[in-house]
Amino acid sequence: MTHAVVLGAGSWGTAFAKVLADAGREVVIWARRPDVAELINKTRTNSDYLPDLRLPPTVRATADPAEAISGADLVVLAVPSQTLRGNLADWAGHLEPDSTLVSLMKGIELGTTKRMSEVIVETAGVAADRVVVVTGPNLAPEIADGQIAATVVACTDMDRATLVQSSISTSYLRPYTNDDVIGCELGGAVKNVIALAAGIAAGMGLGDNTRATLITRGLAETARLGVALGADPLTFAGLAGMGDLVATCTSPLSRNRTFGAHLGRGETLEQAQRATRQTAEGVKSCLAIRDLSRAHGVEMPITEQVERICHEGADPRAAMAALMSRKPRPE
Ligand SMILES: NC(=O)c1ccc[n+]([C@@H]2O[C@H](COP(=O)([O-])OP(=O)(O)OC[C@H]3O[C@@H](n4cnc5c(N)ncnc54)[C@H](O)[C@@H]3O)[C@@H](O)[C@H]2O)c1
Ligand SMILES: O=P(O)(O)OC[C@H](O)CO
Incomplete structure (x- = not known):
């Protein structure tokens, strides 16, 4: 059975894990700090970032990236833009063939001036059409609270964009596809x-x-x-x-x-x-x-x-x- 993994247990990673779970996916969150993974598993909360959020039972957390990524068909990247390259270099070896990589980051890399999808393609050694960008007016605390919003799912491969669209469609989040990455x-x-x-x-x-x-x-x-x-x-x-x-x-x-x-x-x-x-x-x-x-x-x-x-x-x-x-x- 495949699952979605969210790499990064900050505000957006945690809220996005809830979205995926509410849309029917089994979710594993990778947290950098083992105590955060433990807190999520024990209390269903991530109080440092989103104190009012209770995560559904279909979300679990781990601090072991290999365990988190192994078997995942959907790999969501939710780390700071400037650490993405280093993080992904460590994780790339665990990616399943043909898994979809979803970028939640909103930044441009210092020094290279590359967009996050370019950093992903380069670092993970995957084709650009495996990378999907999710972006829009999505303040994490409001999404975590189930307040209504919309977002954009961008990919050069519309089949993959549609797949991610259906993986994050909920009663409170309406995703639109777009091919302009x-x-x-x-x-x-x-x-x-x-x-x-x-x-x-x-x-x-x-x-x-x-x-x-x-x-x-x-x-x-x-x-x-x-x-x-x-x-x-x-x-x-x-x-x-x-x-x-x-x-x-x-x-x-x-x-x-x-x-x-x-x-x-x-x-x-x-x-x-x-x-x-x-x-x-x-x-x-x-x-x-x-x-x-x-x-x-x-x-x-x-x-x-x-x-x-x-x-x-x-x-x-x-x-x-x-x-x-x-x-x-x-x-
Ligand atoms: N928070 C939002 O409302 C929101 C919404 C949409 C997009 N985003 C984007 O999502 C991305 C992640 O933001 P966030 O809000 O989750 O940030 P955050 O500061 O809430 O969390 C960042 C996470 O990354 C971890 N982290 C920090 N340094 C790291 C490192 N060196 N290696 C690995 N992990 C590290 C932190 O422990 C934390 O879990 C950003 O690019 C942000 O612009 C955020
Ligand atoms: O809290 P900020 O400024 O990182 O913005 C969060 C989201 O990007 C809003 O869509």
């Missing part, structure tokens, strides 16, 4: 950087006009980069683009937006890191996205300023002023 992944990665900007603005005391401006112009620069990399511009009007951007830039549940608010209140990167525990992918990805945009000659002014605030110690007020003093241009 590049656009879906970029939408997910860049929205984290724009959410940092929205948080920075909120931390500075700026209001809804500012947020709407950042969302809209953030979407414009995301789509510009996407088109340069071969994405379908329409993807950015969908769940993986506008949908996720709105959810992340507006919700107090977003770790990226929350991180940005710390910076906007004048804290340093280190102070913001100390105050927030979970992964805020945009903090590292902003560097990789900035590099990617420069390599392709694409202007991404918001991303440039977020990178300056995060990594060059720029004052948020000076960064906002720099955005506002750019050369006038048509929309």
